[in-house]
Amino acid sequence: MNIIAEQPRAKPRKGRKYDQVLDGAREVFLLSGFEGASVDDIARAAGVSKATLYSYFPDKRLMFTAMAERECSRQASAALQVIDMTAPPALVLRQTAGRLIRIILSDFSQRIFRVCVAESDRFPELGQAFYDSGPALGRARIADYLRQAKARGEVAIEDFELAADQFAELCKADLWARAVFGIQNRFSDEEIDRVIEGAVTTFLARYGMRD
Amino acid sequence: MNIIAEQPRAKPRKGRKYDQVLDGAREVFLLSGFEGASVDDIARAAGVSKATLYSYFPDKRLMFTAMAERECSRQASAALQVIDMTAPPALVLRQTAGRLIRIILSDFSQRIFRVCVAESDRFPELGQAFYDSGPALGRARIADYLRQAKARGEVAIEDFELAADQFAELCKADLWARAVFGIQNRFSDEEIDRVIEGAVTTFLARYGMRD
DNA sequence: TCGAAACTGAACCAATCGGTTTAAACTGAG
DNA sequence: CTCAGTTTAAACCGATTGGTTCAGTTTCGA
Incomplete structure (x- = not known):
């Protein structure tokens, strides 16, 4: 037609x-x-x-890997959130922390994480795929921003990859563990804000320029 | 006889x-x-x-839970490492970071973590047991020390639990992810020291007293 | 409207699963 | 030695597994 x-x-x-x-x-x-x-x-x-x-x-295994690959690349595009490269660190970090926490606490991320971890020695490529599409990609984005922020004299960082990893880890504090072990699955804004503020403050205490 | x-x-x-x-x-x-x-x-x-x-x-499930409980309590005693409550933060933190990293990178911890995460909705008590015997216990120990350090005026902390969680998270930075996804299983002292120093420096930048 | 390709549902297969049973062998205290 | 309690190997059970086959129905472009 x-x-x-x-x-x-x-x-x-x-x-x-x-x-x-x-x-x-x-x-x-x-x-x-x-x-x-x-x-x-x-x-x-x-x-x-x-x-x-x-x-x-042809078999169950390939069914599984196809599904896992698709979900990992979906996760990758979810991680590719927009970062305003020109905004000041305090703002960008707070915003990034909120998004990151929302992602890692989501039911979807939890489930795919569990499967990837559980089957990562039955399917060796699987762990790498998840790592690349999640943590590694997020770190790269954050490190990129930090580099630009340093060029503007807003932060004092030598090891950008380590700094980015540290920030991501700070955002997890307790929340992630409680979620992944099934202890808690709904989190109040207060609980989340406490962790966000803690992460941003600690990060800037180390890397921020006193202005 | x-x-x-x-x-x-x-x-x-x-x-x-x-x-x-x-x-x-x-x-x-x-x-x-x-x-x-x-x-x-x-x-x-x-x-x-x-x-x-x-x-x-009587059945496979009880066999599993009995085994899981035993391993969790073993992990608990491993986490109960001695902390010198009177030593200065820079020393204690560095030492604690080293031990913690050695634990979370160990083959044993990796495996039991994987199983607990994977089966935590088939066995709801399992996630709680792991959380209690690992992360929660470690946090309690670290928070205890931080309280005493504050009493001596060595640190400035309000939320001790959050601070302890943050420190533990800082120790994981990248190392843990690479291990748990099977990307890397041997880590050089240089790699580990980089993370330890980063964790201690960042933590003290936020919470340490300038002396 | 025709015909090939895609899809269906159910039957079927050998293998393996968790779990039971049994009759014989082993163990160690009295 | 005796004897009760443990342990053993293997056969066995019904259920379920991943995977195949096939005759028949649906789909859809030409």
Whole structure:
């Protein structure tokens, strides 16, 4: 019906249910882990027959890695949050801390983290993929900003990577542990603000220029 | 043969192979997780028949929780490292950082952490047990020291729990992530010292008294 | 409207799972 | 030695696993 030529659709590979399958795989794998997930469950969750599943993926392992890769790259784009490279550190850090905490406390991040950690020796590439798309990427962004801030004389830093890692770690303080061990899953603004303020203040106490 | 009365031996419960069984359970569970571990594997690893296994534990789940509890309490005693409560912060922090890093980078801690995280929603008590025996216990110890240091006027801290958490987090910077995702498992003294010095310097920049 | 490709549901397979049973062998105190 | 309690190996159970097959239905571009 469309006069304009159909765009070739980036890699439908075989059929039209590819994403549907991966969605089902994500749901079950993130809930039960690799061994705990049964292929029948995945087919049911995907709303697809088992034969269709196996027409897309030769076996369960490849189903898992495909799903993990997709979720890691999604996480990567979520981590690519905009940083105003020209704003002063106190502002940028506070803002970045808030976003970072919101991410690491999210149900999604928790689940994919658990699976990646649990299966990282069954799937050696998996840990690397998560690391690259999450912590490493975030560190690079923060370090970039810190470099520019130093050029403006706003901070005094020698080891930018270490500083960026330290800031990210400061943002986790207790919150992350409580979440990942299932002790707490809702956090009040007060709890979060306490950690944010603590992280920013400590970080600037070390690296900030007294103005 | 012993004239002195036999001490009643704390809870041999049934037989003499209790520890042997738990050792086998640990080996397999920590390697493969709960679902990934087969009872036959555990029996083989324990050097014990499957019937014996089931004479100690009514099912696989209880076998797992018993093993997890034992390992958590072992971890707890490992965390109970001696802190010289009278020494100055720069010294104590450096020393504590070194020990803490050595612990969190150890193969044992990595494995039990993975299992606890992975199975913490299948076994809700598990996450709490790990948290209590590890992070929470360590924080309490550090906070205790910081309180005494403040009494001596060596540090300026209001929120001791937050400060302790921050210090512990600073010690992880990157090292821990690289280890837990299987990217790196041997760390040079230089890598570790860089993080230790960074943690101590940043922490004291915020909380230390200029003397 | 036609036909190939995609999809379905269910039956089916061998293997493995957690767990039980049994009859025989081992252990150690009295 | 005796005897009760432990331990053993192996056979066994029903359920579930990852994976295959196939005859039939749906989908959709030409």
